[in-house]
Amino acid sequence: MALIEVDNLVKEYQLSVRHKGLLGSIRSLLIPEYTKKVAVDSISFSIEKGETVGFIGPNGAGKSTTVKMLTGILTPTSGTITVGGLSPYKDRKKNASRIGVVFGQRTQLWWDLPVADTYDLLKYIYKIPDNVFRENMELFTDILGLHEFLKQPVRQLSLGQKMRADIAAALLHNPEIIFFDEPTIGLDVVAKEQIREFVRTVNRERGTTMLFTTHDMSDIEKTCKRMIIIDHGKKIYDGTVEEIKEKYGKSRVLRVEFSEYIPNVQLPGAELIKEEGNKKWFEFQKDQTQVSRLINTLSQKYGIVDITVQEPEIEGVIREIYQGGIHLDETLSGVS
Ligand SMILES: Nc1ncnc2c1ncn2[C@@H]1O[C@H](COP(=O)(O)OP(=O)(O)OP(=O)(O)O)[C@@H](O)[C@H]1O
Numbered sequence: 147m148a149l150i151e152v153d154n155l156v157k158e159y160q161l162s163v164r165h166k167g168l169l170g171s172i173r174s175l176l177i178p179e180y181t182k183k184v185a186v187d188s189i190s191f192s193i194e195k196g197e198t199v200g201f202i203g204p205n206g207a208g209k210s211t212t213v214k215m216l217t218g219i220l221t222p223t224s225g226t227i228t229v230g231g232l233s234p235y236k237d238r239k240k241n242a243s244r245i246g247v248v249f250g251q252r253t254q255l256w257w258d259l260p261v262a263d264t265y266d267l268l269k270y271i272y273k274i275p276d277n278v279f280r281e282n283m284e285l286f287t288d289i290l291g292l293h294e295f296l297k298q299p300v301r302q303l304s305l306g307q308k309m310r311a312d313i314a315a316a317l318l319h320n321p322e323i324i325f326f327d328e329p330t331i332g333l334d335v336v337a338k339e340q341i342r343e344f345v346r347t348v349n350r351e352r353g354t355t356m357l358f359t360t361h362d363m364s365d366i367e368k369t370c371k372r373m374i375i376i377d378h379g380k381k382i383y384d385g386t387v388e389e390i391k392e393k394y395g396k397s398r399v400l401r402v403e404f405s406e407y408i409p410n411v412q413l414p415g416a417e418l419i420k421e422e423g424n425k426k427w428f429e430f431q432k433d434q435t436q437v438s439r440l441i442n443t444l445s446q447k448y449g450i451v452d453i454t455v456q457e458p459e460i461e462g463v464i465r466e467i468y469q470g471g472i473h474l475d476e477t478l479s480g481v482s
Pocket of ligand 1: 159160161183184185203204205206207208209210211212
Protein backbone atom coordinates (compact mmCIF):
# COMPACT_ATOMS: atom_id res chain seq x y z
CA MET A 147 0.00 0.00 0.00
CA ALA A 148 1.28 3.46 -0.92
CA LEU A 149 1.93 6.02 1.83
CA ILE A 150 -0.84 8.30 0.54
CA GLU A 151 -3.87 6.78 -1.19
CA VAL A 152 -6.62 9.00 -2.56
CA ASP A 153 -9.60 7.36 -4.20
CA ASN A 154 -12.43 9.16 -5.95
CA LEU A 155 -12.12 12.15 -3.67
CA VAL A 156 -14.92 14.72 -3.90
CA LYS A 157 -15.41 17.96 -2.00
CA GLU A 158 -18.50 20.08 -2.44
CA TYR A 159 -18.93 23.42 -0.71
CA GLN A 160 -22.39 24.67 0.09
CA LEU A 161 -22.95 28.28 -0.91
CA SER A 162 -25.97 30.27 0.23
CA VAL A 163 -27.93 32.00 -2.54
CA ARG A 164 -28.43 35.74 -1.94
CA HIS A 165 -31.39 37.56 -3.51
CA LYS A 166 -31.21 41.26 -4.34
CA GLY A 167 -32.96 44.03 -2.41
CA LEU A 168 -34.60 44.21 1.00
CA LEU A 169 -37.33 41.71 0.14
CA GLY A 170 -34.67 39.38 -1.25
CA SER A 171 -32.67 39.60 1.98
CA ILE A 172 -35.76 38.83 4.07
CA ARG A 173 -36.55 35.90 1.77
CA SER A 174 -32.98 34.57 2.13
CA LEU A 175 -33.33 34.80 5.91
CA LEU A 176 -36.70 33.05 6.06
CA ILE A 177 -36.20 30.46 3.33
CA PRO A 178 -32.45 29.87 2.98
CA GLU A 179 -31.44 28.45 -0.39
CA TYR A 180 -28.14 26.80 -1.25
CA THR A 181 -26.14 25.86 -4.32
CA LYS A 182 -23.20 23.52 -4.52
CA LYS A 183 -19.69 24.23 -5.66
CA VAL A 184 -17.74 21.11 -6.61
CA ALA A 185 -14.17 22.08 -5.68
CA VAL A 186 -12.64 18.60 -6.00
CA ASP A 187 -14.22 16.25 -8.52
CA SER A 188 -13.39 12.53 -8.21
CA ILE A 189 -9.62 12.75 -7.88
CA SER A 190 -7.55 9.60 -7.39
CA PHE A 191 -3.79 9.22 -6.94
CA SER A 192 -1.27 7.47 -4.76
CA ILE A 193 2.10 8.64 -3.50
CA GLU A 194 4.89 6.30 -2.39
CA LYS A 195 7.20 6.90 0.54
CA GLY A 196 10.07 9.24 -0.38
CA GLU A 197 8.38 10.79 -3.43
CA THR A 198 8.45 14.53 -4.10
CA VAL A 199 5.30 15.61 -5.89
CA GLY A 200 4.29 19.01 -7.22
CA PHE A 201 0.56 19.61 -7.00
CA ILE A 202 -0.26 22.38 -9.42
CA GLY A 203 -3.17 24.04 -11.19
CA PRO A 204 -4.56 27.49 -11.97
CA ASN A 205 -6.24 29.65 -9.28
CA GLY A 206 -9.36 27.99 -7.91
CA ALA A 207 -8.44 24.54 -9.34
CA GLY A 208 -8.95 22.78 -5.98
CA LYS A 209 -5.36 22.37 -4.75
CA SER A 210 -5.78 23.87 -1.27
CA THR A 211 -9.05 22.00 -0.78
CA THR A 212 -7.30 18.70 -1.57
CA VAL A 213 -4.37 19.48 0.73
CA LYS A 214 -6.75 20.49 3.53
CA MET A 215 -8.44 17.08 3.20
CA LEU A 216 -5.05 15.30 3.21
CA THR A 217 -4.04 17.09 6.39
CA GLY A 218 -7.39 16.40 8.09
CA ILE A 219 -8.56 20.04 8.24
CA LEU A 220 -11.51 19.32 5.91
CA THR A 221 -13.77 16.27 5.64
CA PRO A 222 -14.40 14.93 2.12
CA THR A 223 -17.94 14.88 0.73
CA SER A 224 -17.20 11.41 -0.64
CA GLY A 225 -14.29 9.18 -1.57
CA THR A 226 -11.48 7.97 0.64
CA ILE A 227 -8.05 9.15 1.77
CA THR A 228 -5.50 7.18 3.73
CA VAL A 229 -2.22 8.64 4.90
CA GLY A 230 0.07 5.95 6.28
CA GLY A 231 -2.96 3.73 6.80
CA LEU A 232 -4.86 6.42 8.76
CA SER A 233 -7.83 8.51 7.80
CA PRO A 234 -6.62 12.12 8.21
CA TYR A 235 -9.97 13.55 9.31
CA LYS A 236 -10.98 10.64 11.57
CA ASP A 237 -7.53 10.15 13.13
CA ARG A 238 -6.65 13.81 13.08
CA LYS A 239 -4.39 13.84 16.15
CA LYS A 240 -2.37 10.78 15.15
CA ASN A 241 -2.09 12.08 11.60
CA ALA A 242 -0.84 15.46 12.84
CA SER A 243 2.14 13.86 14.57
CA ARG A 244 3.23 12.25 11.29
CA ILE A 245 2.89 15.26 9.03
CA GLY A 246 4.45 18.70 8.81
CA VAL A 247 2.77 21.65 7.12
CA VAL A 248 4.42 24.80 5.78
CA PHE A 249 2.27 27.70 4.60
CA GLY A 250 4.13 30.39 2.65
CA GLN A 251 1.61 33.07 3.48
CA ARG A 252 1.08 32.35 7.16
CA THR A 253 3.43 31.59 9.99
CA GLN A 254 2.85 28.90 12.58
CA LEU A 255 5.34 30.47 14.93
CA TRP A 256 4.47 32.40 18.09
CA TRP A 257 4.64 36.04 17.03
CA ASP A 258 6.11 37.54 20.19
CA LEU A 259 8.46 34.72 21.17
CA PRO A 260 12.10 34.42 20.13
CA VAL A 261 12.42 31.70 17.47
CA ALA A 262 14.44 29.44 19.80
CA ASP A 263 11.63 29.52 22.42
CA THR A 264 9.11 28.44 19.77
CA TYR A 265 11.27 25.41 19.04
CA ASP A 266 11.43 24.56 22.76
CA LEU A 267 7.64 24.73 22.90
CA LEU A 268 7.31 22.47 19.87
CA LYS A 269 9.74 20.01 21.48
CA TYR A 270 7.40 19.86 24.45
CA ILE A 271 4.17 19.65 22.39
CA TYR A 272 5.43 16.90 20.08
CA LYS A 273 7.40 15.13 22.84
CA ILE A 274 10.54 15.23 20.71
CA PRO A 275 13.38 13.23 22.33
CA ASP A 276 16.47 15.28 23.31
CA ASN A 277 18.81 13.62 20.83
CA VAL A 278 16.41 14.06 17.89
CA PHE A 279 15.85 17.71 18.83
CA ARG A 280 19.60 18.36 19.10
CA GLU A 281 20.41 16.63 15.81
CA ASN A 282 17.66 18.46 13.94
CA MET A 283 18.56 21.84 15.39
CA GLU A 284 22.16 21.31 14.29
CA LEU A 285 21.20 20.29 10.75
CA PHE A 286 18.56 23.00 10.30
CA THR A 287 20.76 25.74 11.78
CA ASP A 288 23.52 24.71 9.45
CA ILE A 289 21.61 24.53 6.16
CA LEU A 290 18.97 27.17 6.83
CA GLY A 291 21.30 29.61 8.59
CA LEU A 292 19.01 29.90 11.65
CA HIS A 293 21.81 31.19 13.95
CA GLU A 294 21.38 34.70 12.44
CA PHE A 295 18.02 35.19 14.13
CA LEU A 296 17.37 32.41 16.70
CA LYS A 297 17.14 34.91 19.56
CA GLN A 298 14.94 37.43 17.76
CA PRO A 299 11.15 37.54 18.23
CA VAL A 300 9.29 36.23 15.17
CA ARG A 301 7.60 39.59 14.52
CA GLN A 302 11.02 41.17 13.82
CA LEU A 303 12.04 38.64 11.16
CA SER A 304 12.17 39.35 7.44
CA LEU A 305 9.94 37.30 5.12
CA GLY A 306 12.82 35.01 4.13
CA GLN A 307 13.95 34.49 7.74
CA LYS A 308 10.38 33.73 8.82
CA MET A 309 10.04 31.16 6.05
CA ARG A 310 13.27 29.42 7.05
CA ALA A 311 12.20 29.46 10.71
CA ASP A 312 8.78 28.06 9.74
CA ILE A 313 10.24 25.22 7.69
CA ALA A 314 12.49 24.19 10.57
CA ALA A 315 9.48 24.28 12.93
CA ALA A 316 7.45 22.02 10.63
CA LEU A 317 10.26 19.46 10.41
CA LEU A 318 11.43 19.42 14.02
CA HIS A 319 9.40 16.33 14.98
CA ASN A 320 10.70 14.31 12.00
CA PRO A 321 7.41 14.05 10.12
CA GLU A 322 7.10 11.33 7.48
CA ILE A 323 5.25 13.64 5.11
CA ILE A 324 5.53 17.39 4.58
CA PHE A 325 2.99 19.55 2.81
CA PHE A 326 4.40 22.79 1.42
CA ASP A 327 1.91 25.44 0.37
CA GLU A 328 3.66 28.13 -1.74
CA PRO A 329 6.91 27.78 0.26
CA THR A 330 8.89 30.36 -1.72
CA ILE A 331 6.23 33.02 -2.31
CA GLY A 332 7.64 36.55 -2.11
CA LEU A 333 11.23 35.42 -1.52
CA ASP A 334 14.31 36.60 -3.42
CA VAL A 335 16.26 34.19 -5.64
CA VAL A 336 18.92 33.43 -3.02
CA ALA A 337 16.37 32.59 -0.31
CA LYS A 338 14.35 30.48 -2.79
CA GLU A 339 17.44 28.49 -3.71
CA GLN A 340 18.38 27.98 -0.05
CA ILE A 341 14.95 26.55 0.69
CA ARG A 342 14.97 24.29 -2.37
CA GLU A 343 18.43 22.99 -1.42
CA PHE A 344 17.23 22.27 2.12
CA VAL A 345 14.17 20.41 0.80
CA ARG A 346 16.34 18.28 -1.52
CA THR A 347 18.75 17.43 1.32
CA VAL A 348 15.98 16.37 3.71
CA ASN A 349 14.32 14.27 1.00
CA ARG A 350 17.59 12.58 0.04
CA GLU A 351 18.94 11.97 3.54
CA ARG A 352 15.74 11.11 5.35
CA GLY A 353 13.43 9.82 2.62
CA THR A 354 10.75 12.30 3.73
CA THR A 355 7.75 12.36 1.39
CA MET A 356 6.92 15.84 0.14
CA LEU A 357 3.95 17.42 -1.57
CA PHE A 358 4.12 20.96 -2.89
CA THR A 359 1.42 23.31 -4.05
CA THR A 360 3.03 26.23 -5.78
CA HIS A 361 2.63 28.63 -8.67
CA ASP A 362 6.40 28.83 -9.06
CA MET A 363 7.38 26.28 -11.68
CA SER A 364 11.05 26.52 -10.69
CA ASP A 365 10.08 25.11 -7.27
CA ILE A 366 8.63 22.09 -9.06
CA GLU A 367 11.46 21.72 -11.55
CA LYS A 368 14.14 21.94 -8.88
CA THR A 369 12.55 19.79 -6.20
CA CYS A 370 9.96 17.41 -7.70
CA LYS A 371 10.25 14.43 -10.00
CA ARG A 372 6.52 14.05 -10.38
CA MET A 373 3.76 16.53 -11.04
CA ILE A 374 -0.01 16.28 -10.64
CA ILE A 375 -1.98 18.96 -12.47
CA ILE A 376 -5.57 19.69 -11.55
CA ASP A 377 -8.03 22.00 -13.23
CA HIS A 378 -11.68 22.66 -12.32
CA GLY A 379 -11.34 20.06 -9.56
CA LYS A 380 -10.27 17.26 -11.93
CA LYS A 381 -6.89 15.63 -12.34
CA ILE A 382 -5.61 16.33 -15.84
CA TYR A 383 -2.00 15.11 -15.61
CA ASP A 384 -0.02 12.79 -13.38
CA GLY A 385 3.51 12.02 -14.49
CA THR A 386 7.09 13.16 -14.59
CA VAL A 387 8.18 16.74 -15.09
CA GLU A 388 10.62 15.61 -17.81
CA GLU A 389 7.95 13.76 -19.79
CA ILE A 390 5.60 16.72 -20.04
CA LYS A 391 8.43 19.03 -21.07
CA GLU A 392 9.71 16.61 -23.67
CA LYS A 393 6.32 15.93 -25.19
CA TYR A 394 4.67 19.35 -25.05
CA GLY A 395 7.59 21.77 -24.94
CA LYS A 396 7.97 21.91 -28.70
CA SER A 397 10.09 25.01 -29.04
CA ARG A 398 13.85 25.03 -28.53
CA VAL A 399 16.32 27.89 -28.52
CA LEU A 400 19.64 27.77 -30.35
CA ARG A 401 22.19 30.08 -28.75
CA VAL A 402 25.06 30.95 -31.08
CA GLU A 403 28.21 32.94 -30.39
CA PHE A 404 29.76 34.15 -33.67
CA SER A 405 33.44 35.03 -34.08
CA GLU A 406 32.46 38.56 -35.12
CA TYR A 407 29.38 40.78 -35.19
CA ILE A 408 27.10 39.82 -38.09
CA PRO A 409 24.23 42.24 -38.70
CA ASN A 410 21.78 40.08 -40.65
CA VAL A 411 21.77 36.34 -40.19
CA GLN A 412 19.25 34.45 -42.29
CA LEU A 413 18.37 31.07 -40.76
CA PRO A 414 15.43 29.33 -42.47
CA GLY A 415 13.28 27.34 -40.00
CA ALA A 416 14.22 29.51 -37.00
CA GLU A 417 13.38 32.96 -35.75
CA LEU A 418 15.84 35.43 -34.24
CA ILE A 419 14.49 36.28 -30.76
CA LYS A 420 17.42 38.02 -29.05
CA GLU A 421 20.90 39.38 -29.75
CA GLU A 422 23.71 40.67 -27.57
CA GLY A 423 27.06 41.60 -29.14
CA ASN A 424 28.29 38.60 -31.11
CA LYS A 425 25.65 36.30 -29.57
CA LYS A 426 22.25 35.53 -31.07
CA TRP A 427 19.34 33.38 -29.92
CA PHE A 428 17.09 31.60 -32.47
CA GLU A 429 13.82 29.86 -31.65
CA PHE A 430 12.69 26.82 -33.65
CA GLN A 431 10.08 24.05 -33.42
CA LYS A 432 11.79 20.75 -32.75
CA ASP A 433 9.25 18.68 -34.72
CA GLN A 434 9.56 20.92 -37.81
CA THR A 435 13.24 21.78 -37.94
CA GLN A 436 16.26 19.58 -37.28
CA VAL A 437 18.85 21.21 -35.10
CA SER A 438 21.68 19.62 -37.14
CA ARG A 439 20.38 21.40 -40.27
CA LEU A 440 20.42 24.76 -38.48
CA ILE A 441 23.96 24.19 -37.23
CA ASN A 442 25.14 23.14 -40.73
CA THR A 443 23.63 26.23 -42.35
CA LEU A 444 25.29 28.52 -39.83
CA SER A 445 28.71 26.87 -39.78
CA GLN A 446 28.96 26.87 -43.60
CA LYS A 447 28.47 30.64 -43.74
CA TYR A 448 29.93 32.07 -40.53
CA GLY A 449 32.69 31.61 -38.00
CA ILE A 450 31.23 30.16 -34.79
CA VAL A 451 32.81 30.21 -31.32
CA ASP A 452 30.10 28.41 -29.35
CA ILE A 453 26.68 26.87 -29.93
CA THR A 454 24.15 25.41 -27.46
CA VAL A 455 20.55 24.19 -27.60
CA GLN A 456 18.37 25.33 -24.73
CA GLU A 457 15.58 23.09 -23.45
CA PRO A 458 12.03 24.43 -23.09
CA GLU A 459 11.01 26.12 -19.87
CA ILE A 460 8.39 24.20 -17.88
CA GLU A 461 6.81 27.57 -17.07
CA GLY A 462 5.85 28.11 -20.75
CA VAL A 463 4.48 24.58 -21.17
CA ILE A 464 2.28 24.86 -18.09
CA ARG A 465 1.05 28.33 -19.10
CA GLU A 466 -0.13 26.90 -22.41
CA ILE A 467 -1.88 23.98 -20.69
CA TYR A 468 -3.75 26.38 -18.38
CA GLN A 469 -4.73 28.55 -21.33
CA GLY A 470 -6.15 25.51 -23.14
CA GLY A 471 -3.50 25.67 -25.86
CA ILE A 472 -2.30 22.13 -25.15
CA HIS A 473 -4.60 19.14 -24.84
CA LEU A 474 -2.90 16.44 -22.84
CA ASP A 475 -3.28 12.98 -24.27
CA GLU A 476 -4.52 10.29 -21.93
CA THR A 477 -1.63 7.87 -22.43
CA LEU A 478 0.81 10.48 -21.17
CA SER A 479 -1.32 12.10 -18.52
CA GLY A 480 -1.75 8.92 -16.49
CA VAL A 481 -5.38 9.88 -15.89
CA SER A 482 -7.75 6.96 -15.73
N1 LIG B 1 -14.82 27.64 2.08
C1 LIG B 1 -15.25 27.69 0.83
N2 LIG B 1 -16.56 27.86 0.54
C2 LIG B 1 -17.01 27.89 -0.72
N3 LIG B 1 -16.22 27.73 -1.82
C3 LIG B 1 -14.91 27.55 -1.60
C4 LIG B 1 -14.35 27.53 -0.28
N4 LIG B 1 -13.01 27.32 -0.39
C5 LIG B 1 -12.74 27.23 -1.71
N5 LIG B 1 -13.87 27.37 -2.44
C6 LIG B 1 -13.98 27.30 -3.91
O1 LIG B 1 -13.52 26.01 -4.32
C7 LIG B 1 -12.73 26.12 -5.51
C8 LIG B 1 -11.35 25.55 -5.26
O2 LIG B 1 -10.68 26.40 -4.33
P1 LIG B 1 -9.19 26.08 -3.78
O3 LIG B 1 -8.88 27.12 -2.77
O4 LIG B 1 -9.10 24.66 -3.38
O5 LIG B 1 -8.33 26.32 -5.11
P2 LIG B 1 -6.76 26.44 -5.31
O6 LIG B 1 -6.43 25.56 -6.47
O7 LIG B 1 -6.05 26.19 -4.05
O8 LIG B 1 -6.61 27.96 -5.76
P3 LIG B 1 -5.43 29.04 -5.52
O9 LIG B 1 -4.31 28.67 -6.45
O10 LIG B 1 -6.09 30.31 -5.96
O11 LIG B 1 -5.07 29.03 -4.09
C9 LIG B 1 -12.74 27.60 -5.89
O12 LIG B 1 -13.75 27.81 -6.86
C10 LIG B 1 -13.09 28.32 -4.60
O13 LIG B 1 -13.78 29.52 -4.86
